Amino acid sequence: MVKANENYLKLPGNYLFSTIGKKVRDFQDKNPEVKVIRLGIGDVTQPIAPAIIKALHSAVDEMGSAETFKGYAPDLGYSFLREKISEVDFKGRGCDISPDEIFVSDGAKCDCSNIQEIFSLDNKVAVCDPVYPVYVDSNVMAGRTGIYDEIAQSYKDVVYMPCTADNGFVPEFPDETPDLIYLCFPNNPTGAVIKKDQLQAWVDYANKNKAIILYDAAYEAYISEGDVPHSIYECEGSKTCAIEFRSFSKTAGFTGLRLGFTVIPKELEAGGVKLWDLWARRHGTKYNGAPYIVQKAGEAVYSEEGRAQIKTQIAYYMENARYIYDGLKSAGYEVSGGVNAPYIWLHTPDNMTSWEFFDHLLTKANVVGTPGSGFGPHGEHYFRLTAFGSRENTLEAIERIKKL
């Protein structure tokens, strides 16, 4: 008799974003005349840059002609894209990552959730708290987390590393030694960054303990300060202990185009097994490549024109971030993030819980954000706002919050 994967049943039934969606719909139904401003979900609003649109049109034309039509893509992705990535994102920053160590995919979310498949089910997973839920949920589905403790709001066999105002939202080494360590910097949801020496300490820790760091650098393009690493491969020894995930979603507005990549150094091993080989095998068996036209769009991101245009786009969002940060600060809120990341992390006032503040903001200011507790127990009493709205909406939202 067929049986379902019972690990799925360990996942709590209520999803953060569906609960938010329902609350917003209910409010809007009751107050149809109110203009609700959404600074909750991390989706971009600016259109794809002209240089990228041009590349897309040109690639579409190629697909329409027998002479230039492209079928299945090469397993790792087209080399025209992997070469640009290697050159600009890595060699340009002094990181020795070759095109062959880059696996093009349809986004960092998929890669971050799929990567655990190449590791043993016995491995112990460590995550930051608060955390992007995908890291944990994908391990729950695989059966690596144990049961969920409703009261502690955590899984029995997962190592949680609190990220609080006290440690600048950068985790300390946990008491129990993990095998797989998920780190995301610039961080979602807190907007915090890790300094080079702090990341180097994590790399040394991983090498010493024969652990692997799964480094999510999806927000790398938002870094504005000098001593913040863009890649974990800026750290010495990282090629024997780290896998890095990158995304075009926030860098170039590709949330609806779907493109990302994962870096696995050739020398990276787990128990003597080359992880490059395993991921290549997985990529070839359980995936079939990002569309040619989207990979051509990715290439255009690295053109001179494309780079200038996405720089303007990121500056636009980061100006939103500054308006939010400064506005909240001047209104007396305790705020962090927003300098090297498109997320602003605020402490709820008057000891409100995250969800109480969500309701307060929705009903009184008609602004939607994301309750910090949805990202883990240490997110309680925090709240995330995103800089991805339009300028007009962002400014209006801040004015409304200031008037509360």
Next chain:
Amino acid sequence: MVKANENYLKLPGNYLFSTIGKKVRDFQDKNPEVKVIRLGIGDVTQPIAPAIIKALHSAVDEMGSAETFKGYAPDLGYSFLREKISEVDFKGRGCDISPDEIFVSDGAKCDCSNIQEIFSLDNKVAVCDPVYPVYVDSNVMAGRTGIYDEIAQSYKDVVYMPCTADNGFVPEFPDETPDLIYLCFPNNPTGAVIKKDQLQAWVDYANKNKAIILYDAAYEAYISEGDVPHSIYECEGSKTCAIEFRSFSKTAGFTGLRLGFTVIPKELEAGGVKLWDLWARRHGTKYNGAPYIVQKAGEAVYSEEGRAQIKTQIAYYMENARYIYDGLKSAGYEVSGGVNAPYIWLHTPDNMTSWEFFDHLLTKANVVGTPGSGFGPHGEHYFRLTAFGSRENTLEAIERIKKL
């Protein structure tokens, strides 16, 4: 200490298509003047149809303007596409499949390999022999197959169902009752089809044994005969025992655009657990949707213009199939397939093994095909040719083979 997923190490090191690639490269290096014709891999060669190209351009323009820009897609896919699929592919054939039971994805290969994740690792898997390797390999990686027996060329815990000339390449019920049954019709690699009453018998068998049929209908558009089901949902009782996979790759030349979908009926359960819920959860956690522009391209496949154009394309490939079938037959080969499928399955002459015939064809006729033994032990002494080449190359290949 971190450990790799050791199940990957059970996979034999030599991959079918990489071995073929190497042999062809070696031959071409030694014989640079020879024109090698490739009828091996199942990739299409005709360009994307004009109606679809038009839709792609229009969708690209939408992405370039703030008013029409699209970010993250809805979890199940855009309803404009799911509604067309439900209407044309299912309701149009008397199958009661609603848009809510359709999950849009980046292709049937991904879905076919990912689907096993929502089932228990204890489930017993049955596959046809020969078989599309992805079904087996994805289960190997998950740890559901036991070790590989080099001599038997099979995994210890997998139920293999021989598909031979004697049974018309349609499997019989196995001795051991499986929990998950992979069926692919029209079949890759044999090009065989299953008749409605035969498929109904499998549906009844699955319901009786509380098994699930994982039905890969990626080649459905190539069916030309009347009594061959296009969907498993044409069978009574299938909604309580079957998941179906569909692809735009072969239907409309989307191998380089990436689009497919999976159907999970709302009432389908495994041990009391709704499989729709599990797949929705997986889709939301480990996937992030097909690109908007590609979903718009998919919609155009269902337009009047699009349907007429892809019909012409399929007719072109199927005329290739007829040339191959008739040509080989007239040359005295034992041939099957090629009538409702773009694959021709031929018995090797003179008791040659599949690889001996591969070498023979490559060196004597300079034609590349796929050795049947690469699809499983019962593929030995068989050979696959595909109808996806250009007309010119196909005709030339047949002339060369006839002269052997």
